[in-house]
Amino acid sequence: MRNKIISIASFSLVIIGFISILAIPNRAISDFDKIRPTLFVHGYKGTENSFGFMLERFEHEYKWGDKALVYYVTKQGVVQKYHPRLGRKKPMFVQVIFAQNRASFELTASWLANVLQDMKKVYGVNDVNIVGHSMGGIVALKYIKQFRGEQFPSVHKFVTLGSPFDGIYSEEYFQIHRDPAATDLRPDSPALKFLRKRPFPKHTQVLSISSTGDAIAVPESVRSLREIVPSAQLTEKVIENKQLGHSDLHESRRVDQLIYEFLWQDQVNVESKTPSSFR
Template sequence: MKRKQVISTILMCTLAIGVISWFYAPEKTRSEGHIRNATVFVHGYKGTENSFGNMLSRFEHTYGWGQTSLMYRVSAAGKLDLNVYRRNSGDITEPLFVQAVFENNRAGFQDTSAGLAKLLAHMKETFQINKVNLVGHSMGGLVSMDFIESYENGKVYPAVDKLITIGSPFDGIYNDGYFHIHHDAGAEDLKPDSYALKRLQLNKDVIPDQLDVLSIGSTGDPVAVPESVGTIQDIVDPAQLTYKMIDDDTLGHSALHEDARVDKMIYSFLNPMNKIGRTTKD
């Protein structure tokens, strides 16, 4: 009788460990099948899961454009915590949306892109995702570009097919008052003429020829002003770049990822059948 109780206890413990392992996936876990179409959303300076939360909810529940199945939290020490919103790999369908959330949301470009590299490597190893799109708001777009320029290794990381930057100031933030308030590593990298921004320009020759880039800005953005957003045109080859500046003085920096026009631009760019035109004004 005691032996049966012991066996039963062991089985229950094994089952519990399996469930826990699924919902709190370690950095190395089992293969979950090949997923071809994944888009990773990268928040900006001081961003949180709420930064892209509403947009992803609209994409999934309002428009039916895909599903948000994975959220990676990257600790300040670089440790990954993965939330899987579907119980098994069969429930994860394409297009797949992935949210990247950084605990140290005031870190510099290189530290944040190193965290992004770590989670992308985990996606490749765990889910066999060999190709991704990156969508970054503000500094998230700059960090995504830093990753593309710094981590080109097809054996370790997924290849980036498309990059979308939303309100990303590639020449820095021109407002001196901004830096009277913010004094951390991320703020230093966002200053015009910072080494981090110069590095993006110096390394532009390593940007893959097959990468397609969409840059979205707004004339009403007081943080990433059009002149700074437009500097991406000095980094990305014109043949690879779609540049969209929304002419709307009421559309501010944090409102960009809450705007239906931006939603449609992203969807059209990610879907070849509905790709937006390569124009400079919208």
């Protein structure tokens, strides 16, 4: 009799455990249903630190939202993910990190598509915002134009920071950098020409940020986004600051402010610090 009771109890625990496992995806989906996630995509040779300090400011100093998820793509293209803070009601930040940070636009955009496909499948995310620095903005644009369909989230708002859509004009740059990504970053490369071939989706609004101090993505190259995105959907901000270099764009409080105003001006909790607090 005792053995029978133990067997029934064990069976009940297995059933309860199975039900709990089945419930996890639904709970994850409801977490992401609360507000549209914003992805942060680093550029050429970027690392976790590329957007790490910006996200620290957004989350802890300004209290604009929570870093909810980190996607790490290995050099073999395997998508791994970590869940710092799922389940908050504030805007959710999602950081995307590519271990192979010098891969071609084609390969990197396919990895980004795999990340977004996972967000759609696992969390039920239908649309996102994307913030991309340098090549990250170019790769995100490639995703927007190339990967469409029910299995991929659409992009609601898109922010680019120092993205050279017409390529990097300095020939000296390519004497140092000779990998697939560098090849794609050359002016008139087939990879850059591809971005001009397909129509831009009508529902996506774009903010392009550049700096007069950026010697890699000079404002002229950044402005070529006008040839890709219709003027009614494009907002351009050129920061007149000769000291604000290429990598400084994701460390600038002025850039923080511009992102805030474009993405969340009317959404962030009233207790959060507003841009006027650090002008």
